[in-house]
Amino acid sequence: MTSSPMLRVSDLRLSYSTAKGDLPAVDGVSFSIQAGEALGLVGESGAGKSSLALALMRVLPRNVAHHSGVVELEGVDCTGMDDETFRRQIRWSKMAMVFQGAMESLNPVVRVGEQVIEPMLVQGHVAKKEAAREARRLLEVVRLPAEAYDRYPHELSGGMKQRVLIAMALILKPRLLILDEPTSALDVTVQAQIMDQLKDLKKEMDLTILFITHDIALASDVCDTIGVMYAGKIAELGPAERVLRSPSHPYTRLLLASVPRLHQEEQPGFIPGSPPDMVSLPLGCRFHPRCPFVFQRCIAEEPSLLAAGQNHQARCWLVEQRP
């Protein structure tokens, strides 16, 4: 018998009401992450990756029109929880997040250490001294010098601020950490350092990671499983080896081909056109207007996620035709 996964998401839906109509940002997404594993969610801007993370953390903008689906953490269904219970029992203590662009959201007039301990103080039942000790320990874990605790955000470099945010997310010892584009504002050498750091944390603290990025190459740096999102849905989901080495969905293949490789004569490719207007989606497969392998059925009928191998699924009719 296997234990329940760290996170199981079933048929998650989230739509926003906009002037043009309802926008289904997340449209029936299901996946699970086993404890200690990292799942990468990859896709172009507007694919619904960040909306999905916000829905998991229940920090939603005001214009949400519809929100449904089941979210289970270590077998516990959080769906029915009221917001206050979720805040006290789940958010930050069981599941924490490093938000996209949060580096610029640090309070400029508060020492970073004080910001790192804030979640602990808000949760109550901890003396400030004890919280500070824990924060200093965590700053060390993310390889920041001890004196960083007393610094102001403007005194820190981009990479250091990102480490502060990771420490802040870990302060209540969550088992699940969500990272939304944690390195996109950083220099490439610093990006590589942060990725090494995440690998260490995953191993040393047995962290479960949901890693959100537009960069499929970056996802390969830490993720055991990769989910490719397109227009609010999962287009392909499977072990990193399978998705990166033998992708089943044409979108994944094109995404991989668009990564410029060094030392290879093969020139990077691109995906013509742009992602669909989420308010008036194409009929059939959502990728069909950009797909080089499109045939009649793709235009008429939307594929479901079809088995493409062990633990490997792709939302493409071509998968059915393969032996």
Next chain:
Amino acid sequence: MSLLLAAEDVVVEFQARKGLLGSVRVRALDGASIQLEKGETLAIVGESGSGKTTLARVCLRLQEPTRGKVSFDGQDITHWTARRLQQFRRRAQGIFQDPFSSLDTNMTVGQIVEEPLVIHGLRDGRQDKVYKALEDVKLTPPDEMAAKFPHMLSGGQRQRVAIARALVLQPELVVADEPVSMVDASSRAEILYLLRELQERHGTAFLYITHDIATAYHFSQRIAVMYLGRIVETGGTREVIGNPLHPYTQALLKAVPEPDPDNRLRRRAVVDGEPPSPAHPPSGCHFHPRCPYAFERCPVADPQLQEVRPGHRVACHLWPGADAAARLPEKPQTGQAL
């Protein structure tokens, strides 16, 4: 081939505020030299604070250098007045990073692309030229696209409007400063192919400024790697990326992620630290505090660019003189398994 643009030993200093009343002198460019031939693409690669954007601005003469010389097509334009520069501006155009802020939201695409023609008083066949430019960047049908406003376009489409605007004058030089960094990864190559196609058709020379050494590899003939205001390595792109000599270039190359599922099983182990502020550059070789090979000479003497392999120059004390047979010392342990 003949020389189109040359920057010689350019220094740019800015006064930055420090505290309430004080100011500090920041040297954004610390003696950088480049040469660009007609019709070729030179990539300038560097991280934040490397001075690559300042170099771009100097080459477009949007920034007057503190010291050094800039010449274009044989003429010294270093200290030309705005009035005199107007004829230069007709021949040299820029494409910038952010297609969301570089286009006027109150103008239609047609007006945006037409504006350079208006500024330079080119009256004949304006609409034809605008439509032609829009067709060149594959914004079709041009009459429909010309009527749109920037907010109706995707990031990639906006950047193509910026390219059409830069190319409508058929310039000889285009300085493209991070033209694809804000475009979705899946569309980046499309924009770069477009630039290459236009280069082949019109013989335009490109200065391609980027932080991304992997796109530089595929879209430039020559490359210059910058660190903290200085060019640390330069040469033919294939040569430099195939045989990187400067430890910083090596680190940059190692930091490029490739989609390999084995990546998660090993540490990348590039270099420690981050680029320091140009306000407080380290002594000697600016890279020495982060360099895994630094030795006693590095903090005390500025290394000069010198040719180590044919056409391949590097500024690093590991390369004393043009010793083509020399190899780097044994590398420190990197990339160990987790």
